[in-house]
Amino acid sequence: MxxxxxxxxxxxxxxxxxxxxxxxxxxxxxxxxxxxxxxxxxxxxxxxxxxxxxxxxxxxxxxxxxxxxxxxxxxxxxxxxxxxxxxxxxxxxxxxxxxxxxxxxxxxxxxxxxxxxxxxxxxxxxxxxxxxxxxxxxxxxxxxxxxxxxxxxxxxxxxxxxxxxAEARLELGEHHELVGELGEHVARHPFRERLRAAHVRALHRAGRSAEALDSLRDLRQRLADELGIDPGPELAALHRAVLAADPAEAAPRTTARAVTNLPAPVTELVGREPDVERVRELLAAGRLVTITGPGGVGKTSVAVAVGRTLTDAHPDGVRLVDLTGWDGSGEAAEPVLSVLGVADDARPADERLAAALRQRRALLVLDNCEHVVEPVAGLVGALLAAAPELRVLATSREPLRLRGEARWELSPLAVPDTDDPDRLAASPAVRLFLARAGLAPTPEAVVGAAEVCRRLDGIPLAIELAAARVPALGVPVLAARLRVPRARFGLLGTGPRDAPARQRTLTAVIDWSWRLLSGPERAVLRRLAVPAGGCSLAGAEAVCAGDGVAAGEVLDLLAALVDRSLVVRGGEPRFRLLESVAEYCLDRLREAGEEAAVRRRHAEHHLAVAERAEARLRGPDQRECLSTLDAEAANTRVALDTFVRAGAAEQALRLVCALSWYWLLRGRLGEARRALAAALAVPGEVAPAVRGAAR
Structure with missing residues (x-):
């Protein structure tokens, strides 16, 4: 007990x-x-x-x-x-x-x-x-x-x-992370000099020395006004050091961090601090935690935030495995092996993965498990039995239902049932809406935001999509549109009770936002549903251009969609759709009768990418080409599936031939064998040299 x-x-x-x-x-x-x-x-x-x-x-x-x-x-x-x-x-x-x-x-x-x-x-x-x-x-x-x-x-x-x-993390060079984390604690405990000193050091080392000095002046004034005393000698010395840019207060050189592929946050995670702390506690007490909840509620964001706080506790790595692009074919261990970089050998994939993790103190974050829950559950059960120091954090719309699993249901963001602007402004849903809309928390904005959030059921994705329309509509017009039944598209749960949550709420949110887009914006957005795991700018131009959208317009249209929070931009840059938005847009793509043509453009583009990279893999550009093909791995799988389904035998064989050396270098021989077999099985005319190379 x-x-x-x-x-x-x-x-x-x-x-x-x-x-x-x-x-x-x-x-x-x-x-x-x-x-x-x-x-x-x-x-x-x-x-x-x-x-x-x-x-x-x-x-x-x-x-x-x-x-x-x-x-x-x-x-x-x-x-x-x-x-x-x-x-x-x-x-x-x-x-x-x-x-x-x-x-x-x-x-x-x-x-x-x-x-x-x-x-x-x-x-x-x-x-x-x-x-x-x-x-x-x-x-x-x-x-x-x-x-x-x-x-x-x-x-x-x-x-x-x-x-x-905080002081230990400052020694590790984590001043950037501490700036925001300590600010709230300092506001709550303004007279704690040790806490204030840690925050001042974090600000100074993050290049925000003016704010550090402002914080010290604030403390001096508070102490004088309320207690009639001056700051202690440590803070006085720190004040002098910041003013003089003393090298002793410079950021330390950081040592190597635990291996992780978790993405850096691009926006603040609003209102989820209690969820992050609770999941951390569950992971400390057990070895398997599954974050469940409806689509768009923020399961992935919370899982990534938890993982980023636990890198020090897992010296053998915190690795994110996104299962969105895996359709369940092959062995469940293969996507994990690919992320971990484990080379192929004669053993089955699950045995190789268990052997690789047996002695590791690591955390696996398995994201988006719901569509492959059965094979993932089998894999996780075997791994936890084989690797005693391994912990698994999964996100899914249903639990894995394994012994020892702790489930954390991620609820929508709450909005208090009150008209008090102060209480409303402190609620997570309203804070999220105001932050994404770029609005100050005035009483009028807070009350209007609360109505919008209530009508959107507190689903973060729906709130963010609504906030993206504030520059064009304003909060009063936005709230008024949501009061109109036909404009809300079932946001109040008027859809079938047995339908998934995203079809009762998120689909309606996305559909409402979709109706406000121009024709070219709709075309680009629905065509972006085809790439798997995102695409580069060149990939977006290849897939989205045509049939009313000029190649030179794609970048501007993409930028507009990014501004509307319908497209997420990552590094390099890469563009991707949120899961629910992608599913919605795929339906719109089919309704437009464009799916076959867009999938063919997508496949042809990634065939060209693979063939351009093939020769460079054997030269000084190998590292760059490997990184490119790693990023496009999910897209090349989709491209091969497109060629196979379309009966494009020659293109399928050219693609697997172009990728064979990449698969060999990455140790993914099993995937190579299956891809070659699938391409060779496609009937149709093929140049003898191409078929011979594949054989």
């Missing part, structure tokens, strides 16, 4: 299942026993704490009833747990194991961190300790007299750990 006091009172079984404790008095009894950390609490003290001076007629009997109820609740969850509440003179004690209470685990991790010499070890241990917090300590009993002193002590220990964690 495990107990939680670093947040609202909580109890879990050893398997991580929550244990309900009925009744406030019974919960208060448990909280009182927990704050005494195994020491006996007298019956008189417990009666005074539970009834606050208004004790019942027979306080001993009343207390005994509450103790019996607590014992029954614990025993109902785990056999033998009844004995955890022990009768011990002069009252009762909770006999929990040393590591069964999160406060004890927190103290142990902090103590180990303070004893560690290396900043990376300190940062990892302190990060794990801080991840145990689920909110304010004993938040549901914060006003009870028995909880005041211990919760104040725990909160102080939390802040000290936060400060030490």
């Amino acid at each position: 495990r107990f939680g006091v670093l947040g609202p009172l909580a109890v879990w079984t050893d398997r991580g299942e929550p244990v309900p404790i009925p009744g406030r008095k019974v919960r208060a009894l448990l909280a009182d026993l927990l704050v005494h950390e195994g020491r006996a609490v007298s019956a008189d003290r417990l009666v005074a704490d539970l009834w606050s001076g208004s004790a019942p007629a027979d306080p001993t009997a009343a207390l005994h009833v509450r103790v019996s109820q607590l014992r029954r609740a614990l025993a109902g969850a785990e056999p033998g747990a009844r004995d955890l509440v022990a009768s011990r003179a002069p009252g009762y004690a909770l006999r929990a194991a040393p590591d069964a209470v999160d406060a004890a685990r927190f103290a142990d991790l902090v103590g180990r961190a303070h004893a560690a010499d290396q900043p990376r070890v300190r940062a990892r241990l302190l990060g794990e300790a801080l991840a145990l917090w689920r909110g304010a300590a004993l938040a549901d009993f914060a006003d009870e007299e028995f909880a005041v002193a211990p919760t104040a002590r725990w909160e102080e220990q939390r802040l000290v750990a936060l400060e030490a964690h």
Whole structure:
């Protein structure tokens, strides 16, 4: 049995299942026993704490009833747990194991961190300790007299750990990440000089020295006005060092970080801090966590954010495996092997993957599992059994349903049921809308944004799409359009009850945004549904140009769609559609009768890319060509499938011949063999030299 006091009172079984404790008095009894950390609490003290001076007629009997109820609740969850509440003179004690209470685990991790010499070890241990917090300590009993002193002590220990964690991360060169993270804590605790010093150092090392000096001036003014004192000598020395650009306060040279392919965030993750912390806690307690929820709710964003906070805790790497482009053919291990860069050999793919991960302390983030849930579940179950240090974080619209799996349901962003502008401005959904629309939180904007968010059910993707229309429509017109039933396209859940969530809400959101696009913008957007995993600018021009869209117009149209948050731009640059937008646009592509032609243009373009790269793979440009083909791997698979389905035998054979050396260099022999076999099986006329090369 495990107990939680670093947040609202909580109890879990050893398997991580929550244990309900009925009744406030019974919960208060448990909280009182927990704050005494195994020491006996007298019956008189417990009666005074539970009834606050208004004790019942027979306080001993009343207390005994509450103790019996607590014992029954614990025993109902785990056999033998009844004995955890022990009768011990002069009252009762909770006999929990040393590591069964999160406060004890927190103290142990902090103590180990303070004893560690290396900043990376300190940062990892302190990060794990801080991840145990689920909110304010004993938040549901914060006003009870028995909880005041211990919760104040725990909160102080939390802040000290936060400060030490920030200092360790500063030593590791993580000043850019700390700038935003510490800003909120400094605003909440403006007089903590150690916390302020860490934030000032992060700002200074991130090249924001003016803001660092402003922060120091703010503290000096606050101390003078409210306490009549000056900052301590450390902050005074730091002030002088920032002013003088002292090299001692320059950013340290960073050492190699844990291997990861997680993308860098391009926008702030709004309103998901509690979800990130909860998933971190679940991963600390178990080895498999699945984030579930409807399409567009932000599962991938939360998973990536969690992974980025855990790189230090997984020295053998945090790797993201996007399963969107995998259709379930072949072995489930192959997409993971490809991301990990494991070479091919005679063993089956799952055995090679298990062998590669057996001794690794790594985290695999398996993204978008819902369309291949059965093979992925089989693979994950085998990997967790074979690799004891491996942890898996999956995103899916349904759980994997494996033993030991912890599921975190990602809910839509909440909007309070109130007209108070201050409370509305603090809600995650409204904050997201205002941030994406570039609006200040004025009372009028906040109230209008709240109405829009409510009508969009708090789905982040729908909110972002609506916010993209604010420059053209304004919030009042936007809200008015959403009040019109035919303009909302079922946003209030008027679709079939058995339809997927994205068909009841997100499809309507995207359809509404689609109707506001020009003809050329619609053509480019629906044609971008064909590339798998995104495409380069050249790829977008090849796929989207034609039939009313000139090649020279594609870039401007793409830029307009990026501005509308309908297309996501990555590095290099590359352009991709969000999952729900891509599915919607594929339907529009079919309705326009363009699918076959666009898929053929897509396939021909990637055949040309592969053939251009083939010769360069054997020369000084090999590294660049490998990177290009790595980025286009999903697209070349789609291109081959297009040629095979269309019966274009010669193009299919040319493509697999052009890619064969790339597959060999990457150790993906199994994929090469299957692709060659599929292409050779396509009937039709083929130049003898091409068929001979393939054979």
